[in-house]
Amino acid sequence: MNRLRGFFTLLFFMGYIVTYSQSPMTPGFKMLEGGQFEKARDFFSEYLKTDSLNQTALLCYGRGTGLAGNTTEAKEVFDKLQKRYPGNYEIDLNMAEAHMWSKDFKTALELYADLVKRDSTSFAATLGYANAYSENKEYDNALEYIAKALEIMPGNGNALVSRKYMRLGKASKYSYVGEFDKAISYFDLILAENAKDPDALINKAQALISLKKYDEANDVFEVLKSVSGKEVDAYLGMSRIANLQKEPKDALTIIEEGMAFTDSSTIVKASLGKVNALAWNKKFDESFQLLKELKTEYPDNLDVLAGFGRINIWSKGFAKGAGYFEELLKEKPGSFDGNLGYADAHHAQGLDDVAFKYVRKTLEYYDEQRDALKFLEKLYVAHDPTISSHIYFSKDNGGNTSENYQVSATYDPTPRFRTSLTYYQRSAKSSVSEIANQKVSVATISPGLSYKVNGRLKIGGEIGFLNTSEYQRVLGLLQADLNVGKYQQFQLKYNQEMQTFTSELIERNLKLDNITLNYNLSLPSKIGAYSQMIHTQVSDGNVRNLWFASVYYDIKQSPVLKAGFNYSYFSFKEQLPSIYFSPDVFRGYELFAAAENVNEEDAKWIYQAIFxxxxxxxxxxxxxxxxxxxxxxxxxxxxxxxxxGYYMKSNSAASSVQGFTYNEWGLKTKWVLPFRKL
Structure with a gap:
């Protein structure tokens, strides 16, 4: 709406050009009309030296002064005139507009209300009143009074432009709260009058994207491509849609085509679009190279700085990304990208205390902003108290069956500190053992805690109190998770467990002390590797060593689809086949494929599968x-x-302590309670 200031009462002054067509003030009037406000101010300042009480000259001097930027002096001029000519409509009209120039929109609204009450047929007052409502974001009232202004002066260009921006403002309010269909109805009103209005086209396409109506949004961007000077915006939008449709290669091709339409005003945003598209294709080296070139050419551009932060996060350089966003916030504390990007970088490192702080800071600057609210809800979902249940049953072809019931709860006193409590009960029965068809039960209560030390290290532990009808045990678990570099994770764990797979093993009171090292590698090239090594001391004196290695390729990342090769090896120091499966050596080789969509944001029907x-x-x-x-x-x-719900089956000896074909089926639930305490 800023572009309209200075025009609300300009028509009133145009009358002077006619009335005083041969007046010495005519050049000054034309300066005001042509937007040469500083020259107009200086012209009327000189004129007033010879005619200091001329009302028209003083009004024009006030207007030139205010529109040139000095609104305080302009209001002083109008205030003096109001005292000299109390109740003068023309002077009061200029005072109302001066408050618009100084962004005191509430006062302007009150002044225009009085002016319209005094003369409801005044076009300048009615237009000003509508624009004052608009600047106060009271768009329904603004649209009511702009309609009245157009009744007074049908087809007036300034009023039509004002109405367009009021409709955009009303639509923006609807978009802000997620009512995109209502927003689109206002964009369509604008497009009904001008089918190629770029503001309406861009905003309509964005609303359609939010509704996931990607094909319709693409159609809108196709129209935008035909609007001179807006080709880059169209290609940027279409590139983004291609990525949202899981076609990153197309996204890169589209923005490369759009680069042909750039000029000095669009080269940076187009290049940043290409930076994003390269990153979507995991071409991070090329993405960073382009950013470096932009930084050299435009060293003070904050959008380029935000680009460095964003691509670092996407390439798992979370701490470095946070540094760029921190630098951005030093330059512009209210930056949306800076505050939300800084929150995102810390969330990716598990430092959600900082993430909470900066999401809330974002909302202080951008009240009710939809993306920030979604991020805040994601943080709450990650840390609100959780109750999970797992009920499952199993059997193998060795005559062993089991019933299992588990309930877990978590509570986070702070975003870095988690407490948990788990109750697990297992009843096992064997049809062929010495205690055939007799259920043997074991129950365990396990309180635990974990703490995120920093962006790389997380530590945790658990104590399990296990009970059977014959004995009790206290079992422990200690665990440390360490991120090394961008793509590697290590986990070192010591835990104790009782062998509870079959009723006979429960009766034998066998305890296992495990030392486990897990390693995970995930590269941008879509190749990944996972390895696990376990050394186990069994309470009967036996020793087990296990090694598992997996190499896989990410065919698709959203939803996940990958395939690979697994190798497993384990051996026991002593062979006790009559008690449990304990070969001197076991080797397994398998090809696998896995798919899942559990972490897809909009998925309702969810699945996980491995073959x-x-x-x-x-x-x-x-x-x-x-x-x-x-x-x-x-x-x-x-x-x-x-x-x-799930069902699993395996005839691999590695799947069962007894080495038998194993079947399991069950039900899992997870409920995050809406406590929102953090």
């Missing part, structure tokens, strides 16, 4: 074919509640 097949070799026996599959599916009712 694998290969060979296993036990001791010196011949290789045997193996298979396994694990299929989970369910429904995500909301980000706070989900339910999944």
């Amino acid at each position: 694998a097949g290969g060979l296993q070799q036990i001791s010196s026996e011949k290789s045997q074919g193996i298979y396994r599959f694990d299929v989970k599916t369910g429904w995500k009712f909301s980000p706070r509640f989900m339910l999944m």
Whole structure:
């Protein structure tokens, strides 16, 4: 609306050009009309030296002064005139407009209300009143009075432009709260009068994107491509849509085509669009190279600085990304990208105390901003108290069955500190053991805690109090998770567990002390690796060493689809086949494919599935074919509640302590309570 200031009462002054067409003040009037406000101010300042009480000259001097930027002096001029000519409509009209220039919109609204009450047929007052309502974001009233202004002066260009921006403002309010269909109805009103209005086209396309109506949004951008000077905006929008449709290669091709339409005013935003598209394609080196070139050419451009922060986060350089956003906030504390980007960088490192702080800072600057509110809700979902349940049943072809019930709860006193409590009960029965068809039960209560030390290290522990009808045990767990560089994670864990797979093993009171090292590598090239090594001391004196290695390729990242090769190896110091599966050596080789969409933001029907097949070799026996599959599916009712059922089966000896074909089926639920205490 800023572009309209200075025009609200300009028509009133145009009358002077006619009335005083041969007046010495005519050049000054034309300066005002042509927007040469500083020259007009100086002209009337000189004129007043010879005619200091001329009302028209003083009004014009006040207008030139205010429109040139000195609104305080302008209001002083009009105030003196109001005292000299109390009740003068023309002077009061200029005083109201002066408050618009100084952005004192509430006072301006009150003054225009009085002016319209005094003369409801005044076009200048009615237009000013409408614009004052608009600047106060009271768009319904603004639209009511702009309609009245157009009744007074049909087709007036200034009023039509004002109405367009009022409609844009009203639509923006609807978009802000997620009512995109209502917003689109206002954009369509603008487009009905001008089918190629760039502001309406861009905003309509953005609203359609928010509604995930990507094809319709693309159609709008196709129209925008035909608007001179807006081609780059069209290609940027279409590139973004291609990425949202999981077609990053197309996104890059589109923005490269759009680069042909750049000029000095659009080269930076177009180049930043290409930076994003390169990153969507995991071409981070090229993305950073382009950013460096932009930084050299435009060293003070804050959008380029934000680009460095954003691409660092996307390439898992979270701490470095945070540094760029921190630098941006020093330059512009109220930056939306800076505050929300700084929050995002810390969230990615697990430092959600900082993330909470800066999301809230974003909302202080941008009240009710939709993206910031979504981020805040995501943080609450990650830290609000959680109750999870897991009920499952199992059987193998060795006559072993089990019933299992588990309930877990978490509570985070702070974003870095988590407490948990788990209750687990297992009842096992064997049809072939010495205690055939007799259920043996074990129950465990396990309180635990974890703490995020910094962006790289997380530590945690748990104590388990296990009870059976024959004995009690206290079991411990200590764990440390360490991120090394961008792409590597290590986990070192010591835990104790009781062998509870079968009723006979429960009766034997066998305790396992495990030392586990897990390693994960995830590269931008879509190649990943996972490895696990476990050294186990069994309370009967036996020793187990296990190694598992997996190499995989990410075929698709959203939703996840990957395939790879697994190798597993384990051996026992002593062979006790009558008690539990304990070969001197076991080797397994398998190919696998896995898919899931559980972490997809908008997924309602959710699934996780893995299928694998290969060979296993036990001791010196011949290789045997193996298979396994694990299929989970369910429904995500909301980000706070989900339910999944599953069935898994495997004939791999590695899947069962007894080395038998193993079947398991069950139900999982997770409920995040809406406490919002952090």
